Amino acid sequence: MTAAASSARPALRDHLVARAFRTKTGAIAGGWLVLLALAAIFAHVLTPYEYDVQQLSAAYSPPSLSHWLGTDEFGRDLLTRILYGARISLSVSVISIGLSVLAGMVLGAAAGYFGGRLDRMITTVIDLSWSFPEILVALILVAIIGPGVTGTMVAITVAYLAQFARLTRAQVMAIKSETFIEAASGLGASHRHILFRHLLPNAITPVLVSGMLATGDAIILEATLGFFGLGAQPPTPSWGAMMSSGTALLFKAPWIIIFPGLAAAITVVSINLFGDALIAGLDVRSRPRTE
Amino acid sequence: MADATNLLVIDRLTKRFDSGAGLFAPRRSMTAVRDVSLAVSRGSVVGVVGESGCGKSTLARLVLRLLEPTQGTVHFDGIDLGKLAPRDLRKARRRMQMVFQDPYSSLDPRFTIEQVVGEPFTVQGEVLAPGRIAELLDQVGLAGEIARSYPHQLSGGQRQRVGVARALALRPDLLVLDEPTASLDVSIQAQIIKLLQDLKRDLGLTYLFISHDLGLVRYFCDRIIVMYLGAVVEELPSPSTEPRHPYTRALLDSTFSPDPGKRRHLASLTGEIPSAFNLPKGCAFAARCSRASSRCLSERPSLTMHASGHRAACFHPIADDEKEPS
Amino acid sequence: MGLLEVDRLSVGIGRLTLLEEIAFEVDRGEILGLVGESGSGKSLTALAIAGLLPLIGARVTAGAIRFDNTDLTRLDESRLRKFRGRRIAFITQNPMTALDPLQPIGEQVDVVARLHLGLTADVARSRTIEILTQLRIPEAATIYRQYPHQLSGGMKQRVVIAMALAGEPDLIVADEPTTALDVTVQAQIIHLLTSLVRERGLALVLITHDMGVVAQCCDRVAVLYAGRLAEQQGVNALFATPAHPYTHALIDCIPKDGMARDSLTGIAGSVPSVAHFPPGCRFHPRCIGRQSVCETNVPGATALPGGVVSCHFPLNGDQRHG
Numbered sequence: 001m002t003a004a005a006s007s008a009r010p011a012l013r014d015h016l017v018a019r020a021f022r023t024k025t026g027a028i029a030g031g032w033l034v035l036l037a038l039a040a041i042f043a044h045v046l047t048p049y050e051y052d053v054q055q056l057s058a059a060y061s062p063p064s065l066s067h068w069l070g071t072d073e074f075g076r077d078l079l080t081r082i083l084y085g086a087r088i089s090l091s092v093s094v095i096s097i098g099l100s101v102l103a104g105m106v107l108g109a110a111a112g113y114f115g116g117r118l119d120r121m122i123t124t125v126i127d128l129s130w131s132f133p134e135i136l137v138a139l140i141l142v143a144i145i146g147p148g149v150t151g152t153m154v155a156i157t158v159a160y161l162a163q164f165a166r167l168t169r170a171q172v173m174a175i176k177s178e179t180f181i182e183a184a185s186g187l188g189a190s191h192r193h194i195l196f197r198h199l200l201p202n203a204i205t206p207v208l209v210s211g212m213l214a215t216g217d218a219i220i221l222e223a224t225l226g227f228f229g230l231g232a233q234p235p236t237p238s239w240g241a242m243m244s245s246g247t248a249l250l251f252k253a254p255w256i257i258i259f260p261g262l263a264a265a266i267t268v269v270s271i272n273l274f275g276d277a278l279i280a281g282l283d284v285r286s287r288p289r290t291e
Numbered sequence: 292m293a294d295a296t297n298l299l300v301i302d303r304l305t306k307r308f309d310s311g312a313g314l315f316a317p318r319r320s321m322t323a324v325r326d327v328s329l330a331v332s333r334g335s336v337v338g339v340v341g342e343s344g345c346g347k348s349t350l351a352r353l354v355l356r357l358l359e360p361t362q363g364t365v366h367f368d369g370i371d372l373g374k375l376a377p378r379d380l381r382k383a384r385r386r387m388q389m390v391f392q393d394p395y396s397s398l399d400p401r402f403t404i405e406q407v408v409g410e411p412f413t414v415q416g417e418v419l420a421p422g423r424i425a426e427l428l429d430q431v432g433l434a435g436e437i438a439r440s441y442p443h444q445l446s447g448g449q450r451q452r453v454g455v456a457r458a459l460a461l462r463p464d465l466l467v468l469d470e471p472t473a474s475l476d477v478s479i480q481a482q483i484i485k486l487l488q489d490l491k492r493d494l495g496l497t498y499l500f501i502s503h504d505l506g507l508v509r510y511f512c513d514r515i516i517v518m519y520l521g522a523v524v525e526e527l528p529s530p531s532t533e534p535r536h537p538y539t540r541a542l543l544d545s546t547f548s549p550d551p552g553k554r555r556h557l558a559s560l561t562g563e564i565p566s567a568f569n570l571p572k573g574c575a576f577a578a579r580c581s582r583a584s585s586r587c588l589s590e591r592p593s594l595t596m597h598a599s600g601h602r603a604a605c606f607h608p609i610a611d612d613e614k615e616p617s
Numbered sequence: 618m619g620l621l622e623v624d625r626l627s628v629g630i631g632r633l634t635l636l637e638e639i640a641f642e643v644d645r646g647e648i649l650g651l652v653g654e655s656g657s658g659k660s661l662t663a664l665a666i667a668g669l670l671p672l673i674g675a676r677v678t679a680g681a682i683r684f685d686n687t688d689l690t691r692l693d694e695s696r697l698r699k700f701r702g703r704r705i706a707f708i709t710q711n712p713m714t715a716l717d718p719l720q721p722i723g724e725q726v727d728v729v730a731r732l733h734l735g736l737t738a739d740v741a742r743s744r745t746i747e748i749l750t751q752l753r754i755p756e757a758a759t760i761y762r763q764y765p766h767q768l769s770g771g772m773k774q775r776v777v778i779a780m781a782l783a784g785e786p787d788l789i790v791a792d793e794p795t796t797a798l799d800v801t802v803q804a805q806i807i808h809l810l811t812s813l814v815r816e817r818g819l820a821l822v823l824i825t826h827d828m829g830v831v832a833q834c835c836d837r838v839a840v841l842y843a844g845r846l847a848e849q850q851g852v853n854a855l856f857a858t859p860a861h862p863y864t865h866a867l868i869d870c871i872p873k874d875g876m877a878r879d880s881l882t883g884i885a886g887s888v889p890s891v892a893h894f895p896p897g898c899r900f901h902p903r904c905i906g907r908q909s910v911c912e913t914n915v916p917g918a919t920a921l922p923g924g925v926v927s928c929h930f931p932l933n934g935d936q937r938h939g
Contacts, residue, residue: 178396179391179392179393179396179397180396180397180398180399182352182357182391182397183389183391183397183398183454183457184399184410184414185357186355186357186384186388186389187384187388187410187411187414187415187457187461188380188381188382188384188385188414188415189410189414190414193413193414197410197413198399201401202399202400202401342799342800342801343799446887447887448887449887476654476655476826476887476888477654477826477827477828477867477870477871478654478866478867478870478883478884478887479654479883479887480870480883481869481870481881481882481883481884482882482883482884482885483883484881484883485879485881485882485883488878488879503799503800504800505800506829506871506872506873507872509872509874510872510873510876510878510881511872531875541801542800542801544804545800545801545803545804546800546829547804547807547827547829547830547832547833548829548832548833548873548874549828549829549831549832549856549868549871549873550832550856550873551832551833551852551853551856552853552856554832554833554834555804555833560801560804560805561753561805563769563770563771563772563799563801563802564769564799
């Protein structure tokens with residue numbers, strides 16, 4: 001039984017991601033994300049520069065062979081700072097969306113499965129936070145917690161929670177009325193068995209895909225907070241903060257704002273395209289009949 | 292104190308559903324099953340037949356305690372299921388299982404067939420003997436290779452066989468069959484009925500068979516319960532018993548015989564089943580009944596015994612010497 | 618010569634052939650039953666008659682559908698529209714989805730007559746109420762103003778039939794019109810359709826999987842299996858002496874009064890999907906009388922006294938119940 005379970009599960013998941021990679025857009029978008037992630041992880045090996053060592057003599061250098069993307073007002077290599085910035089942008093958005101999905105699923109599943117007063121309580125809170133724009137929720141939270149990486153992560157986690165909780169709740173409620181849930185309780189299954197073996201596995205895929213898409217939004221939200229100086233604090237590079245310092249130098253050294261902006265834009269678009277490719281390959285039931 | 296003859300005894304079972312009062316909607320309640328009593332003797336097949344809204348599926352769920360009754364009791368092998376603690380109810384569920392109508396939605400699409408048939412063992416914390424899955428699949432006429440397939444890769448008939456295999460996994464005594472063939476083609480329906488007959492003979496099972504098809508029920512069942520709008524209107528001791536209740540008669544006349552020589556030229560029944568909210572005061576069938584009198588509109592008939600085991604709830608039952616309308 | 622003649626009709630989608638050489642005809646005042654299990658091609662035949670094959674990306678690859686001596690397969694969409702809904706009406710399986718939930722049902726019936734017969738709103742309205750009354754809908758004038766959700770399933774199916782009748786058609790194609798209904802209501806609708814055919818001289822193609830319904834109301838029967846015509850006969854002959862083993866088996870799948878407990882066995886296996894049609898006779902893997910020739914050669918059509926059968930070894934009267 002367990003052997004069968006573990007052999008069947010990864011086969012399915014490989015299938016989904018592998019199929020997304022097999023489409024043209026999926027391959028390009030996914031390729032960029034993998035490349036960026038690797039470059040961020042190995043940034044310290046890839047570039048000869050440090051992200052925080054100032055070299056004022058080289059300030060405002062346009063792109064050249066020694067500084068591929070130019071330098072900023074302190075003479076720091078922009079490519080290096082973008083790669084280190086990717087560490088912050090990617091890890092902050094992925095971790096906080098991950099936490100957000102997790103918490104949203106717990107709340108949504110509890111509300112959808114148990115119903116009643118618990119459902120009304122959770123739904124009311126969720127609907128309330130849903131009625132504010134994410135940026136507003138995030139700004140309020142950062143104002144309370146204080147600027148920095150931790151504050152940004154908490155802010156993003158909470159800002160997107162409502163979305164995942166609502167989606168999970170709707171999924172769980174729809175699946176709850178399927179006969180196979182009734183069949184499981186007829187076998188004598190516990191709430192835990194029904195929730196973790198039937199409801200969540202069937203509800204999880206759309207939630208994960210929407211989490212994937214929200215990661216793109218979270219990168220922008222992180223950049224926005226950084227732009228306002230509320231994200232990672234200097235000298236730690238973040239794409240938002242880099243763009244913010246570039247605004248004043250828009251005409252003198254446009255590369256300072258353009259390249260971090262491009263990095264963010266390409267990454268967000270890639271995430272969205274890859275998410276779409278995932279959605280296209282989502283339906284497990286599209287596999288052929290064997291007779 | 293186990294009952295020697297009856298495996299299942301249902302006594303005055305009632306289920307009322309309340310639709311929650313909304314901001315603008317008043318609270319309404321609907322009695323899906325009203326005062327139903329019946330007994331199923333060991334090794335027999337009892338059929339419950341009726342049209343949509345007659346409460347037959349709710350009854351099936353009440354028997355298996357998938358729903359809590361509003362009133363009344365269900366005794367299984369002498370045990371009052373309503374008095375069991377959750378842990379004991381789980382144990383009791385090993386002995387009574389259900390086969391569902393829709394073989395498409397009754398199997399989790401993410402489970403392999405092996406996992407579906409193995410689930411009863413997981414749930415009951417029982418060790419799955421090697422080869423047991425293959426044995427169960429073989430019992431319902433499926434090849435062992437199917438174990439690694441997913442439900443969507445199987446045909447409707449194959450899926451329903453999987454549903455039967457899952458129900459048999461823990462060696463139950465009672466199967467509640469909720470329209471197990473209603474969504475299948477006739478050729479497959481006949482296959483599944485044959486399978487159920489063979490299993491009953493080989494394993495000594497007892498069946499409660501829910502269906503809308505009186506022709507099928509008369510073929511398959513030993514005793515027949517006819518329901519209309521939540522209540523039992525007639526109980527036939529054998530499939531060949533001539534009905535006394537006009538509704539059973541109408542149901543029989545509406546069952547088209549596959550014999551062009553026996554055509555019926557009149558629809559025997561006009562009108563349709565009224566809403567289960569706002570039931571009439573008298574006999575629920577009176578509005579559609581050609582025999583209805585003023586008494587039928589004001590007073591609700593109760594089940595009365597006509598012959599041994601033959602009960603009908605009607606003030607003007609069809610007499611023996613009456614000719615059936617043609 | 619019948620009003621509708623389906624002549625060796627083949628339908629394909631891409632390189633797959635879904636229907637192969639389907640042939641039957643139906644005349645005024647006559648009910649033809651088109652029978653088969655799911656996957657036999659019944660509904661596809663109805664789509665072909667309606668000229669709606671492009672909806673599913675399929676097309677007629679050979680043969681003709683002659684309606685009143687016009688080959689419908691050669692008409693373009695605008696000329697086809699003069700037939701569809703006007704002279705040929707369609708009734709679908711599910712009355713719940715055939716009606717617009719946001720429009721009063723009377724207006725939905727009106728629109729057919731106004732579109733096809735060019736009636737004014739007032740005339741159409743009184744005609745609609747007349748039709749509803751003829752279909753034994755009580756208080757037709759009240760029902761006229763109601764919305765679909767206010768009606769029961771049987772009433773909705775009557776309204777769908779009223780829409781079919783509003784264009785004064787000569788032919789009705791009804792695809793499983795009673796499958797979604799309760800048995801007592803099914804009986805009412807079948808009797809209603811039958812009397813319409815007899816009284817108005819309509820032609821009806823009744824698509825169904827229910828041999829009981831066929832026996833009760835059809836005049837002639839075409840049995841389809843896996844996209845091919847298995848057999849066509851008059852209803853009495855078909856039930857008394859089915860010539861195709863599939864027809865025989867299909868009739869035997871229905872429990873009859875006084876039948877012995879173990880006599881119902883069904884047909885082993887299931888209808889193959891288009892991609893897995895077997896060679897030779899498509900029924901051979903499920904046939905108890907198959908020979909080696911059945912596995913390789915497609916049986917041709919053999920004439921019967923009142924019909925046709927496609928089988929290498931058709932049953933005669935003595936073999937039945939053998």
